[in-house]
Amino acid sequence: MSNYFVSWLRRQVRYFVATLIPAALIIGFGMLAVTFWPSVAWSSTAIFAVLVAGLTFWLV
């Protein structure tokens, strides 16, 4: 029972880390982009999002 709970908890933490951190990073980068380099905000955020997603898929 205890092992099951621990593995379940580990799965949940991994899921949250794998979804919320990339989302927060992309949103944070996008917000900085539209504020500080608006002319290339979309393209730079898109490249950053692809890199973050790739890194997440590799690490998860």
Next chain:
Amino acid sequence: MIDNYMLINQMQADSLMGVRLDRALSGVKDAVMDQAGHVNMGVTRLIYYSACFTDNYQDVCAAQKTEDVRFMEALVQLVRRHNVLKRMFEIYVEHLLRNRSSESTRKIQQALIKKGATIASSSLTNQGLSSVIVAALGFSFGAKIAIDTKLARIAAVSVTLVSYYGYVQEAAEAAHRLKQLSPVYYQALYAEKLEMLYFLIEPVISKNVHLISGLATEDDIAGAIMQVLR
């Protein structure tokens, strides 16, 4: 010996439990449908980007990019100003009451008092914020796929990230609806970089937002303000 009273009690308890179970199951169904809707919207938005690879639909591609940037700008406003929802309601009420004579304003005030309004703008903001928090919790807890293979984990993460992107599509669609319903209010929100957050308050004001553009009676205006205050 089992008397009638005990039998009736047990039947009532069974009935109550049945009703509770029914509500719980319908809640789960709603959450799943909501999550599926956001995944659908996220995928739709990503597919629209295929327009960027064609010559004839460059306008669609440019519009999508602009919406994404505007959404990010709206998020910046959300972080910087803290009270954006209150401001959006303020703009709404200001536009409802614009160009009204003092006599008309007094009539609206009377109508509001008649309807039993208590002026509680702070509760509005709280309601708006709570809906944001509920929505955020909804999509965070919505898609937990408890499977352990690498491919399954990648799929779960992809689906969740796409469902987050679905919120941009929802915001863009709400902004389009507002543009059709009330261009004046849309422009006012656009000037403050808030039009992409309209989807947060849309359920509260969408029924009466057309009153901004038209010639509404004092009673209509009072009704619209009451709708916001409730």
